[in-house]
């Protein structure tokens with residue numbers, strides 16, 4: 001049974017990963033799965049040589065914001081207006097990973113390109 005999922009996007013030439021979506025099945029929430037998934041995102045991004053994870057979250061999604069903040073994400077930039085289909089804004093969060101570990105894990109030259117993942121909102 002699938003109780004949750006997280007989708008992370010990474011690009012070869014960017015050290016910034018994007019947490020595209022994360023969700024835990026109703027009835028399974030508030031039991032630590034969101035924490036586990038979010039930490040796994042950091043682990044996977046680090047293993048692929050990323051130095052930062054970014055995400056966008058609906059401005060009124062206080063539960064998700066609490067989770068992200070608890071795990072070291074901080075909001076940055078101005079809210080993105082009209083980000084979701086119903087016109088709601090998004091707040092952007094980011095978390096720095098351990099660049100020393102990330103670069104080693106990538107086994108390649110560090111690429112400082114700074115691609116902005118501000119694309120379509122998660123489904």
Ligand SMILES: CC(C)(COP(=O)(O)OP(=O)(O)OC[C@H]1O[C@@H](n2cnc3c(N)ncnc32)[C@H](O)[C@@H]1OP(=O)(O)O)[C@@H](O)C(=O)NCCC(=O)NCCS
Pocket residue numbers: 021022023024025028029030031032033034035036056057058061063064066067070
């Ligand atoms: C946001 C979301 C992924 C969090 O997942 P979750 O599995 O409920 O997260 P966790 O259980 O790890 O943590 C949530 C809360 O449960 C608490 N918790 C964790 N383990 C617990 C346990 N064993 N017993 C009681 N509470 C617990 C955490 O401390 C946290 O408390 P807080 O909300 O007061 O900060 C989930 O609410 C969800 O799927 N929401 C809908 C989709 C969504 O909004 N996604 C985010 C888009 S940006």
